[in-house]
Amino acid sequence: MSEQRPFKTEVxxxxxxxxxxxxxxxxxxxxxxxxxxxxxxxxxxFESLKDESILEDDPEWKIKITVDxxxxxxxxxxxxIGMNAEELEQNIGTIASSGTKRFxxxxxxxxxxxxxELIGQFGVGFYSAFMVAHRVKVVTRRAGSADxxxxxxxxxxxxYTITPTxxxxxxxxxxxxxxxxxxxxxxxxxxxxxxxRFSDFxxxxxxxDIEREEVERDDQGKPIEGKEPKKTITEETLNSRKAIWQxxxxxxxxxxxxxxxxxxxxxxxxxxxxxxxxxEGQTEFRALIYIPRKPLFEMFMPEQRDRGIQLxxxxxxxxDKCEExxxxxxxxxxxxxxxxxxxxxxxxxxxQEARAIRIIQKNLVKKVLDTLADMxxxxxxxxxxxxxxxxxxxxEGLHTDFENGDRIKELLMYESSHLExxxxxxxxxxxxxxxxxxxxxxYITAENRxxxxxxxxxxxxxxxxYEVLFFTDPIDxxxxxxxxxxxxxxxxxxxxxxxxxxxxxxxxxKEEARKQAEADNKDLxxxxxxxxxxxxxxxxxxxxxxxxxxxxxxxxxGMGVHMEKIMKAMNPDTPPTKRILELNPDHSLIAALxxxxxxxxxxxxxxxxxxxxxxxxxxxxxxxxxxxxxxxKRISNLMADSLQEHLK
Ligand code: ADP
Numbered sequence: 175m176s177e178q179r180p181f182k183t184e185v186x187x188x189x190x191x192x193x194x195x196x197x198x199x200x201x202x203x204x205x206x207x208x209x210x211x212x213x214x215x216x217x218x219x220f221e222s223l224k225d226e227s228i229l230e231d232d233p234e235w236k237i238k239i240t241v242d243x244x245x246x247x248x249x250x251x252x253x254x255i256g257m258n259a260e261e262l263e264q265n266i267g268t269i270a271s272s273g274t275k276r277f278x279x280x281x282x283x284x285x286x287x288x289x290x291e292l293i294g295q296f297g298v299g300f301y302s303a304f305m306v307a308h309r310v311k312v313v314t315r316r317a318g319s320a321d322x323x324x325x326x327x328x329x330x331x332x333x334y335t336i337t338p339t340x341x342x343x344x345x346x347x348x349x350x351x352x353x354x355x356x357x358x359x360x361x362x363x364x365x366x367x368x369x370x371r372f373s374d375f376x377x378x379x380x381x382x383d384i385e386r387e388e389v390e391r392d393d394q395g396k397p398i399e400g401k402e403p404k405k406t407i408t409e410e411t412l413n414s415r416k417a418i419w420q421x422x423x424x425x426x427x428x429x430x431x432x433x434x435x436x437x438x439x440x441x442x443x444x445x446x447x448x449x450x451x452x453x454e455g456q457t458e459f460r461a462l463i464y465i466p467r468k469p470l471f472e473m474f475m476p477e478q479r480d481r482g483i484q485l486x487x488x489x490x491x492x493x494d495k496c497e498e499x500x501x502x503x504x505x506x507x508x509x510x511x512x513x514x515x516x517x518x519x520x521x522x523x524x525x526q527e528a529r530a531i532r533i534i535q536k537n538l539v540k541k542v543l544d545t546l547a548d549m550x551x552x553x554x555x556x557x558x559x560x561x562x563x564x565x566x567x568x569x570e571g572l573h574t575d576f577e578n579g580d581r582i583k584e585l586l587m588y589e590s591s592h593l594e595x596x597x598x599x600x601x602x603x604x605x606x607x608x609x610x611x612x613x614x615x616x617y618i619t620a621e622n623r624x625x626x627x628x629x630x631x632x633x634x635x636x637x638x639x640y641e642v643l644f645f646t647d648p649i650d651x652x653x654x655x656x657x658x659x660x661x662x663x664x665x666x667x668x669x670x671x672x673x674x675x676x677x678x679x680x681x682x683x684k685e686e687a688r689k690q691a692e693a694d695n696k697d698l699x700x701x702x703x704x705x706x707x708x709x710x711x712x713x714x715x716x717x718x719x720x721x722x723x724x725x726x727x728x729x730x731x732g733m734g735v736h737m738e739k740i741m742k743a744m745n746p747d748t749p750p751t752k753r754i755l756e757l758n759p760d761h762s763l764i765a766a767l768x769x770x771x772x773x774x775x776x777x778x779x780x781x782x783x784x785x786x787x788x789x790x791x792x793x794x795x796x797x798x799x800x801x802x803x804x805x806x807k808r809i810s811n812l813m814a815d816s817l818q819e820h821l822k
Pocket of ligand 1: 206210211214252254255256257265266299300301346
């Protein structure tokens with residue numbers, strides 16, 4: 175029995191958009207349908223490795239395109255895995271991915287600027303058929319199932335029907351009822367051109383019945399008058415089926431590489447880098463790996479994350495979910511690895527254990543890191559682009575890939591106090607700029623560049639001309655535990671612990687003055703600690719301030735400000751980290767407080783101003799004030815007092 179069912183709201187919205195908003199480049203619908211057919215065959219072939227009965231009486235994998243000029247339909251058929259009623263409902267009536275909603279919002283916001291090629295990226299390729307159709311029908315039969323088949327049909331109007339039907343053999347037909355303005359897709363040459371352009375490397379044959387009229391000729395080769403031309407139909411394969419990764423590099427054109435990238439990544443942009451190589455000897459494999467230009471949408475969808483590099487064994491597709499092939503921090507890579515060492519019927523368990531996979535991974539990581547290092551040297555602009563998109567992911571490798579830690583360190587890039595906003599430096603470049611007497615590499619963690627550049631903690635370093643790296647990526651704070659040194663130079667967080675940047679001579683020269691300052695401020699420091707009580711861990715004199723009156727720092731092992739915010743965001747009950755309030759003894763405000771304290775240790779101004787100083791330190795550290803109202807009140811009073819003074 176057939177029954178009208180409504181699409182899930184999201185699908186309906188998507189359909190509306192596909193049909194009404196995305197006009198250009200409609201021909202990609204054919205690529206999407208062929209790509210689905212090819213995937214379906216790959217899956218059937220994989221299942222048949224374990225269960226030969228799936229092949230039944232249809233052992234030759236193929237995709238077939240048929241046109242019916244009278245009915246004005248174009249049909250894409252495959253003898254792949256097919257679907258049962260449940261799968262059909264699941265895959266085509268619903269969109270499983272939770273990212274779809276977000277995609278739709280984006281689409282609606284940028285209707286004009288998003289190309290329809292984007293569609294494929296979100297796993298909604300099938301619906302692109304509605305760009306050229308007023309009605310789409312799917313007839314399908316699941317391989318290896320007793321069901322006779324099932325049909326799905328919709329006019330793209332918000333409803334679809336599912337009806338039991340009979341399909342003779344396993345596989346799927348997608349029947350596209352073309353709208354009058356898209357009848358060009360009934361034309362053999364249009365189809366040929368589109369297949370060649372978008373699907374030439376599809377491994378399975380894409381066939382079409384080609385009808386030719388042959389005029390009958392006499393012995394002299396002259397057409398016989400009055401005789402009707404003879405019609406012949408031959409089935410032709412439209413695609414060259416060349417597995418592009420199997421071909422020598424110099425035989426593959428730039429355009430072919432790009433098209434194949436679109437096929438494996440569903441990305442609408444061109445790749446940033448193409449890496450094609452082969453390894454022979456102990457292990458044998460070929461690989462064609464791409465670095466995308468920007469993170470693909472699916473990289474933000476947890477449920478799609480594992481759709482990475484495709485693993486083939488001797489040209490047979492095995493899986494695109496082989497986590498062992500690439501470490502997590504390189505999950506942005508797309509492409510194909512084809513191994514000659516694995517058995518075809520390789521199982522998940524074998525993959526996890528396989529030595530061949532481990533060797534491939536090792537080789538692949540090295541190749542990719544080498545390529546990036548090369549790009550950084552020879553094409554710094556392109557490398558910046560890479561870093562903007564994937565730097566954060568690559569950094570994770572510092573924590574997870576111990577073996578390649580040194581290589582990854584060479585690839586890191588940071589903004590710094592010596593560079594204009596937006597420019598970044600490598601650690602090697604930083605070291606090359608270090609003045610002779612600078613012994614360590616300095617960095618500060620902050621929420622953004624402005625906060626880092628204006629942090630009071632930077633003052634003494636600026637005064638000395640020492641460069642400070644800005645760790646502004648949320649992951650930086652956490653990674654600093656893995657990035658403690660670079661080429662025997664310690665990396666030091668200048669917002670933590672006891673900073674000492676003076677040379678031995680300088681220290682000796684300042685020793686007297688320092689002792690004096692400690693003695694002069696001893697009572698004030700103690701009084702302020704008493705006023706602030708538990709809010710701070712300690713009050714002490716600073717060695718890092720030259721201009722500001724005060725700042726907050728963490729102790730050596732304490733959590734940085736940035737890290738604390740992240741922890742708080744994850745768990746609101748995280749107790750606030752107690753910090754150290756550092757004072758600049760040379761600042762006129764501290765000098766004045768010293769006098770107030772000396773005159774009358776119980777003066778209420780002392781408590782009031784100490785609290786204000788602490789709030790100021792919180793603000794410059796971009797930490798929330800504990801009591802903003804009290805702060806505002808104090809500031810108002812202070813301004814009123816000062817104006818009264820002014821009027822006198
Ligand atoms: P994607 O292919 O990106 O997952 P589609 O919207 O194109 O998204 O297809 C949705 C799902 O429908 C596919 O993942 C697949 O499970 C199923 N499907 C589509 N076409 C076929 C086909 N020809 N044979 C078998 N299953 C198919």
